[in-house]
Amino acid sequence: MSQDQDAYQAAWEAAVDGAPMREVPFETMSGVPIDAVYGDGPFPGQYPYTRGLFPAGYRSRLWTMRMFAGFGTAEDTNLRFKDILRNGGTGLSTAFDMPTLMGRDSDSSWSLGEVGRAGVAVDTLADMEDLYADIDLSRVSTSMTINGPAAIVLAMYVAVAELGGVPRAQLAGTIQNDILKEYQAQKEYIYPPRPSMRIVTDMIDFTNTEMPRWHPVSISGYHIREAGSNAAQELAFTLANGFAYVEAAIAEGQDVNEFGRRLSFFFNSHSDFFEEIGKFRAARRIWARWMKERFGATDERAMMCRFHTQTAGVSLTAQQPENNIGRVAIQALAGVLGGTQSLHTDSFDEALALPTEKAARIALRTQQIVAHETGAALVADPLGGSNYVEWMTDEMERRAEAVFAHLEDLGNGSILEGVYAGIDNGYFVGEIADSAYRFEREVNAGRRIIVGVNEFTDGNEEGQANLLRIDSETEEYQRKRLETVKHDRDSAAVARTLGAVTAAAEDPSVNLMPPIIDAVESYATLEEIVMAMEQVFGTYVEQAIV
Amino acid sequence: MPEEHKIRVVLAKLGLDGHDRGIKVVARILRDAGIEVIYLGLRQTTESIVSAAEQEDADAIGLSMHNAGHLVLAPAMMAALDDADLDIPLIIGGIVPDVDVPVLQAAGVAAILGPGAPADEVVAAVRNAVAAAAT
Amino acid sequence: MSVRSLPPDELVDAARSGNRRAIGRLLTLVERGGAVADAITDLTHPLIGGAHVVGITGAPGAGKSTLTGQLTRILPEMGLTPAVLAVDPSSPLSGGAILGDRVRMDGVAGEEVFIRSVATRGHAGGLALSVPGAVRVFDAVGFDPVIIETVGVGQVEVDVVGAADTAVVVVNPGWGDAVQANKAGLLEVADVFVINKADRPGANDTRRDLELMLDLSHMSGQEDESGYRPPIIMTTATDGSGVSNVWDAVQAHRAHLDATGKLAERRAARLRYEVANRVDAALGARITAALDGYDLDPDRSPAAHAENVVGLITLS
Structure with missing residues (x-):
């Protein structure tokens, strides 16, 4: 063994000695005792973290089984949250409905038919008060899946907490x-990309100084993959976006070691098992090297690519939906062998509607089977050293680096500018649409078999059963609720605070978060605040087609 | 021999739903079948779709729906077409559970294409809807 | 009875009374060509009122559609009623097309503007025949101006814009964009230059490149003998800045045409171009028909064959 390997080994042993361990037997089903890791260094927990972020992998702690949920009114979702907390959960994951995600109120004509349908409807602080009523926000961790109006929703969360006495x-x-x-x-x-980026950097800055336990950005490849990209594109575009945020925050004078620790990622786990594992391993290695070498991070925590994984919704078939349980299990195992920090498993009936309770339970059980029955969680990076997996990891990295080089070229040396240029000239949407169409043609030509879709279709004639339906009463209720809030609030305060948001939007040297918090506290609506900024920032219409 | 008349189809996403993977694939499938697609993209209203269909003299309108809003949005689109006195066939693609298919058909939707509909089925649905409307 | 199935004369009447469905249908029929299209051309030609025809062209992604959309927003405020013919290429393989200009105009185009998307439909003569017919329909119905927007990459696309009353060429900042436009033959047809995305680095360099090229054409005697020099307008079409200057420049060019009598010259040239294309298409069909029934003896010279076929066509 080389000197390097000796040094890796010694450092790893020291790290493992101090690491916590779960109280389970570390042996196979036959009683064969097994080590925490096999093969060569750098080991798990060692730069560049190809083999994992933590020295003993899931021996210390299993991944977080985070299930994304939420529909109907804030009160409905509040009941589900309390149920989760009563059952020992500590993480609340919030899904918002489409109007909220787009910054529209429930009474907007755009919202027709969509209020409360795919998540909870939030129009004003009053809805947020209902959503988190009787929950001690100092003791839970909340995940909120929202992007365009994220600053407003975060402001509402801060306001709700402080109303309840939690700083x-x-x-x-x-x-x-x-x-x-x-x-x-x-x-x-x-809004267009550049003003939107200003909101993001304002939020990174605000949480840096005022909310040290908050993760201000979760850089997400999941949706890139769902939109049709392949694995290498998902990896490349996601990390490039990460580099863009880092560049933007550094340009604002922020400390890469500080905000770098609080960036996290969100990937898709699809069905091509080894490619997915290679993708996850490559993500950690690339991120660590770029953060260290390109952006000058010195704190190891700022080099670590922490990620959440969700199984591929787009892989679920409406045909013979029970087959999806098998797909989800394989995808979940890929996420675990790839070293994810948390995992959401899709429900088998989600190709057609929101999951039923039973389907959601089976999805969670699938994770538990992977965790407790397969032995996959007993050894860190069990596939490390496999010729194929190591080659695939390298190949994913090579393909991603080629994309970074293209973006740097587009941006004259800046990844941030390259990402803007790629958005503007249709590079990203074009690449994604090309991949989606290529996949479609392969399926159509029978070159790629999708079980139940273009082969093995016996059983497709069975009818669909038991889909969860959301009634339209939610929409009516939510509109009335908004009407009441608008009637009861101090309209002069609303006008004044909205004016302050517009003024802050006009002045790039002002952080937008404090005036937005003031506005939500006056019960200005989500859409009113969106519009207060839109006056300055304008709107965005996608230019590139196909 | 006279050239067969080109079919012109308006494709759009109605409302806030931003899932455009399917509609972009469908646009290419139709193009590659020799059809002219007038692509309106995201965030369209019933008014903007009616207006485009008139100006483009569309032979069919295709809407893609992935947000479970089809029971509200498809009838709203049919009503807007009726109000404008437009007898253009409407085709809905995306996530429509089987139980909703008769509901949409009763509302006047000419064809419904579910998830995983193969390319030739997509093209046939458009051609058939256009042919049926012409008779 | 559906508007769609009205005979041409009733369609024209309905269109002139403001029925948009009828206008849409007339455009379809004109585009399809043949006897019905000719009938519509006969019906609409006496009705034209001399709408100002503006061509807008430039490389893909230059921002032509956004600029066009912005123009259609400001023109109605001046009491004008613009119509747009947006030309995109057909797939050479399938003959189908994805026409996306409406997407790019979405959110910027005026609500009342009439936009029609047109595919090039492969065969080179198609566009040259269908565009004048569509412009004539728009004019006869009362639209003014009529804006034709094409991607400046094919000869026919460039010719169609060059045959307009005023041709606007859109370029972007960046090394070589002006050079590329020159190579594509765009500079020769330009009456107005627009440097769009002028908020980007390099806009002034591009202006300098264009000025230089205009100087060169002046020295080589290519410039209009009346001394008209195409102005260069800087715009950021996404937020609308500079767009009214573009229209001012188009107006100034129109004033120049009126003052020098060149408008009539241009329109005569356009008519000649259209007639030439029609004759070309008609002869092409007759050539095909003649060849279909002609015995091509491989032992005879092609020159002799050609002479025979010409004789057949002339006789027929």
């Missing part, structure tokens, strides 16, 4: 707030 510094959680991928994939943007 903002004690709040823990994550807000997705990854606006760049909206232009590339998810399309839930409001």
